[in-house]
Structures are given as structure tokens and as C-alpha cells.
Amino acid sequence: MHIDLKQCEHIQKEAALELARIASREALEQLRLKYFGRKEGALTAVLRSLKDLSEEEKKTIGRAAHETKLYLEDALAKKEQALIEAELHDQQRKEKIDVTAPGTRVLEGHLHPLTQLIAKACDIFTAMGFAVVEGPEAETERYNFDALNVPKDHPARDMQDTFWLEAPGMLLRTQTSSVQIRYMETHQPPFRIVAPGRVFRNEATDATHEAQFYQLEGLMVGKDVSLANAKAVLEVFFQRLLANKKIAVRFRPSYFPFTEPSVEVDVTCFKCFGKKCAVCKRTGWLEVAGAGMVHPTVLANVGIDAREWQGFAFGVGLDRIAMVRYGIDDIRLMYGGDMRFLKQF
Template sequence: MKERLEGLKLEALQELKQVASQGELNDLRIKYLGKKGALTEILRGMGGLSAEERPIIGQVANDVRAAIEEVIAEKQDAYERAETEGRLRAETIDVTLPGRPFQQGSIHPLNKVIQDIEDIFIGMGYTVAEGPEVESDYYNFEALNLPKDHPARDMQDSFYITEEFLMRTQTSPVQIRTMEARKGEAPVKIICPGRVYRRDDDDATHSFQFHQIEGLVVDRNIRMSDLNGTLKQFVQEMFGKQTQIRLRPSFFPFTEPSAEVDVTCVQCGGNGCRVCKQTGWLEILGAGMVHPNVLIAGGFDPEEYSGFAFGMGVERIAMLKYGVDDIRHFYTNDLRFLKQFSSK
């Protein structure tokens, strides 16, 4: 058996010298040292040896195994080194090459306008309030002085989910929820940004989904002049110190008196142009003094408290600020359009 082991060793070492790949090396390892390999087959015959012969043959077998494993390990290490060196050569970086331009993203123009508006009102002491986009009929209409049979509901063609729940048509429900949470404690001074939904035309100036920011102030002795001064400060910070405002009488069920708010045209400065239809003015938002019924729904006594509210479409403000003539540009994800605002 000793001769067989020595012969196996010579045979294995000779074959290992001629190995040309890692695959062949692995095949030889299995052939000679595997569970069904040649060395194992020889060692199965040790049961027929005498007690004196077994330690001697066992030592020889260990020496044979060690010699074969040593050669295999050396060749395996050589293959791995060669593979690593080849990979390093292939992945060598030429540090003299010019750098590749890095495409940096930017804030979407609508998000930028929302942030700008929030910053302006936060600077005036307002806090930001949010609420659900799926709203109950009560908060979206009834608590805002729009009972179920009110004809003004036709002004807002709505997406109803059930008879009592719908996609909110305005962010005004957040005002009611905030007043309720305050439990009659003043002052309330909030803005409510968010998405709203209406079954509207899909054209250059309308969309079924758009963004609103509404504001609410409730306290003692709040007057229309406070509303006028607040909106004047807002438009001058948003469009420039030269911008003026005017309030035109209007109707909203949740405010009384109500007003449409115009600003001097941002394109011509009030001189008259195609954008303002030669009037020198552009409508940007609606506002008014909070209706007593809305104060009551929010938990405030209208004999003791008063307030004003306003609401604006973010897309409308963005279109005026950036001179965009089609609301759909904001939603088409056209990089040629969006890149224009990367530095604004």
C-alpha cells in the first residue's frame, strides 16, 4: 500500500505540473483528494492492515495528501494573483482624462413657488397647517357655509368617492379643522398649502388637479385693512416692491365681504399689454372677511372674534412669476422646460 501511495503522489504531482487553468486544477483536486478520489480509495484498504502497519501507512498517506495540497494551494494562489492583476490592469483609471459632467437636479418650479410663499408668510408669523386630501362633505362644504342645497356648490364640480366623501376641492377644510383643534383659543394665523381636485377642463389654464395655498387669521378686532396690508406685503415680496394691489367686490360663501385681488401686471408694470389684456391688472387670488357661520363652525364666537381668509392657486402665481403661458408645462416632465428654473 505504501508503494501505491507513493505512486499516487508522483502521478498527481506530474499532472499538476501540466495544469493550464483553475478549472483543471479543481478537477484534479477532486480526482485525488475528493470524497471519491484516488487517495480515499487507497485508504479504504487500511482495514486489512495489521496494528503495526496502520500508523506507518497513515503517516505516509498524510504526507502524500500534504504534498498534493501544497502544490494545489500554490497554483491556486498564482491563478488568483494573476486574475487580480488582470482586473487591475483592465480597471486602470486614466487620471489625465477630463471629468464627466455631473447632472444636478433642481427644485420643481411649483415646489419652489410653494416654498417662497411659505417663507413669506412664515416671516409674517404664520404657521403651516395641513389636512387630508380625501375630505368629508361637511368639512369641504357645509362647515364653510355651503349646505347641500347651496347653488354655489356648482362653482366647484367635484370628484365624489361616496355621497359623504370626496377629493377636496380647496384647502379651506384645513382652516375649519385647525379652528376646531384650537377650541376657541385665539389667535389663529395659518397658511394651508396642498393639492386640490376639481372636474375641470384640461387646457392651458385649467387642470383637474392643482395646488392651492389658503390663509386664515382669527383674533379680536381683525379688520379688512389688515387683510389689505397683509396681501400688499405678500405681493411685493413675491413680485417686487413696485407691485400694487386692488380689491374688487366679489362673492364667496365663506367670506363676507369678499373680494377678488388684482396686482399690477408683472409683464408691463401696469401700462397695459397682451398678458393683462391692456388693463394693467392681473387677478391672482380671492379673499375676504371670514363669514360668521364659518367662525361658528370652527368654534369661535363671531360677536367676539373676526378674521380674514385668502386663497391662491400656486400654478397661477408660478405662471405669472415665470411667464409661463400653459399650466400643462408643469406636469409634462419635459427637462427642456424644467431646466430653465434650475438657477431661479
């Protein structure tokens, strides 16, 4: 076989034309065999016959043949890549699904809104150096009343309707303040604690009253811990809890037997943020806590010298905060175990 330059040109031209018409990888393989096939490949034949050429011809024709080979290899590879891409593209087109169909439901549990609220509250107070402590729900009269300066046979006891237990001298704690006493009895000041927990009041149940609910008790005692400090700590707490720096705290005079002075704690209504709405009875404020300076008699009752130590205590009603925050209109939902309710948190 004798070859010349035209032949190489011809092969290249023809192959390019054929390649353009190819639509499948099978056809591409056939084309590859047509040129590169070991026995019948057109280019294989050309390359094989190069050895018969003179040195002069090898320089020109050999180079042209080699270029044709490189060109074809490259063209075939590119075509193959294009075909694969087209195939994958086609496959994905065929696999198209309805993305608006619902996702598969993953089994997931939900934490109770009060758990979430308490966790957040404790995080804030822990960051301010308050230790989180607990106390029993079934309390003695001493821890719930006597040591807290709530005298026997006094109307102050009526402020909190009490569930008494048949076990003598025992009751269901009406306030988490009992934890203060337990803590102060066993620790030396200064201290900073919070105590979240369940408390009980002997009241008929309705949309806004439950016989059980949650409070967060706080206590800070030091050499010069003041009522103004209580205001600042509560302000920071509510601002962080409600993620709003505009929340303000307002004190009003009140009475709790275990603090003197005693205050009601109002915070900027976090439903309307002070714009005045039905939730805050158009006052712009919500009453969410009670606070005051620990009564000197309470300090004396736990053996702390009131001339040396002073501090504040507060009790925050958690249910109301959760209810306003989440728009829950019936407190009974909190204790009803209804999964339609629980799954929303």
C-alpha cells in the same frame, strides 16, 4: 598658488558673462561646479589659498574673495529662480487648452417651480408669524362644503365642479379652505396660518385649465383683524414674493360662501408692471386670489364666538403666479413630468 585682487575681479567678471549665456538648469549646475566645485572650482581654489596670505593681504584680498563668493552665490540663485520661472511659464504655455470647450456636466437635480414658489411664499408668511399647516386632499363633504357655509343643493356648489369619490360623503377638496376648518376646530384663537396644497376641479384640461392645481390658503383671526389688514398682508406678501415694492393690491366685490364681505384680489400685473399687456388683458391687473372676512356662520360652525373674534381668510392661486412669473404658456407642463421643462427651474 598666489592670488591677487585682480583675480577676484576676473572671476567675477567672467562668471557674470558666462551666467548671462546660460539657458538651462543643467548648464547652470555646470557653472556652479566650475566656480564652487569642491575639487576644481575656481573660487573654491581662491578661497582655499587665502590661508597662505599674510595678515595684511588677508584683510584686502580675503575680503574681496568673500565678496566675490557672495556675489556669485546670489547671481546663481537668482539665475536659478529665473530659469525655474521660465520653465513653469513654458509648461503652462504647452498646457494651454481651449477654454471655450464646454464644462463637464455636473449631475444636478431641479426643484419643481411650484415647490420653489411655495417655499418662498411660506418663508414670507412664516416671517410674519403664520404657521404652515397641511390637510388631506381627499376630504369629507363636511370640511369642504358644509362647515364652510356652502349649502347642499345650492348653486354655490356649482362654483366649484367637484370630483366625488365612490366612498360615501367623500370628495377631492376643491379649495384649501377645508384646512381652515380643521385648524380652527382644534385650536384656540388668535391664530395665523397658511396652508399650501393641491386642490381639484372637475374641469376638462386645456392650456389654461387643469383638473388639479395649487392654492395657498391663509387665515388670520384675532380681536380686531380687519379687511384693511388683509389688504396690507397681501400687499406685503406679493411685494416680497415678486421682489418689487411697486406691486399694489386691489379689492373688488365678490362672493365666497365662507367669507363676508368677500373680495377678488387683483395685483399689479407682474408681466408688464401696470403698463397693460396681453397677459393682463390690457387692464394692468391680474386676478390672483380671493379673500374676505371669515363668515360669522363659519366661525359659529367651529365654535368660535363671532362677537369676540374676527379675521380674514384668503386663497391664492399658485399656478397662475408661477406661469406668469416664468412665462409658462401651458399649465399642463406643470404636471407632465417632462424633463426638458423641469430642468429649466
